[in-house]
Amino acid sequence: MQRKILEEIILKQGERKSLAHITDTDSGDEFIFTRSSKTSYPELDKEIIDCLRFDRSKRVQIDNKNFFIDVYNPPLKLLIIGAVHIAQHLINFANNLNFECILIDPREGFANKERFADVKIYNNWPDEVLPKLEIDERTAIVTLTHDPKIDDVALDYVLDKSCFYIGSLGSKKTHNARIERLSKKHSKKKLAAIRGPIGLDIGARSPAEIALSIVSQIISELRL
Numbered sequence: 001m002q003r004k005i006l007e008e009i010i011l012k013q014g015e016r017k018s019l020a021h022i023t024d025t026d027s028g029d030e031f032i033f034t035r036s037s038k039t040s041y042p043e044l045d046k047e048i049i050d051c052l053r054f055d056r057s058k059r060v061q062i063d064n065k066n067f068f069i070d071v072y073n074p075p076l077k078l079l080i081i082g083a084v085h086i087a088q089h090l091i092n093f094a095n096n097l098n099f100e101c102i103l104i105d106p107r108e109g110f111a112n113k114e115r116f117a118d119v120k121i122y123n124n125w126p127d128e129v130l131p132k133l134e135i136d137e138r139t140a141i142v143t144l145t146h147d148p149k150i151d152d153v154a155l156d157y158v159l160d161k162s163c164f165y166i167g168s169l170g171s172k173k174t175h176n177a178r179i180e181r182l183s184k185k186h187s188k189k190k191l192a193a194i195r196g197p198i199g200l201d202i203g204a205r206s207p208a209e210i211a212l213s214i215v216s217q218i219i220s221e222l223r224l
Helices: 003-014 042-054 085-096 126-132 148-158 172-182 207-223
Strands: 019-024 030-034 058-062 065-072 076-081 099-104 120-122 139-143 165-168
Touching: 003 019, 003 030, 003 065, 019 042, 042 058, 042 065, 042 207, 076 085, 076 148, 085 099, 085 207, 099 126, 126 148, 139 148, 139 207, 148 165, 148 172, 165 207
Parallel strands: 076 099, 076 139, 099 120, 139 165
Antiparallel strands: 019 030, 019 065, 058 065
16 A cells, blocks of 8 residues: 555544545556545446445456455444433444444433443533534434433534434424424425434334334444
8 A cells, every 4th residue: 555545544534534445456556535536437436335335345346457445434423312211222232333422411310320331421411512523424313312402402403414314212293393393493304314203113112122223223324
């Protein structure tokens, strides 16, 4: 790998940018590909985008030329608003899937190390914390408190960001009321990004089952 290529990879990783290092294994030529890049081979572009989406590196042959696609994606991040029982199970699932989990809840009686030992906790209001965090296309966020004073503040902020997943706990009635409140500031197109009621419809009832439905929907949004 050329030094300038390595330096660019390090720089992009520091900026939490997804990229792929492409090598023409016949000639030895190499270059960096980002999501906004294009090559002379549309089929190669598609293969690279698929590799970025699925976090996998592989060798491909395009027009009798051989390329190796080496993917460098930043770590996945999950922002959880609300230290409820569902959050405990959701964090366990997400940790096992290599997400960086961050829990935000101003209520210290709920969000504390006794209940959540394996996650970074912010006992602040979402609008105090979220601007300090890097929120990008590798970030998912879920709101779980059922309290508009907390959940709506978080949604209001992230709707203008590039999260790949936004989900909010609550019934259809609760979600419709939420959309009505947020529609005063956000368009229907933006509000359509909120998954509510949250999670895949698997008939979940217990906190663990609901957490499973949520993480399943997150992975579905990421990969499909």
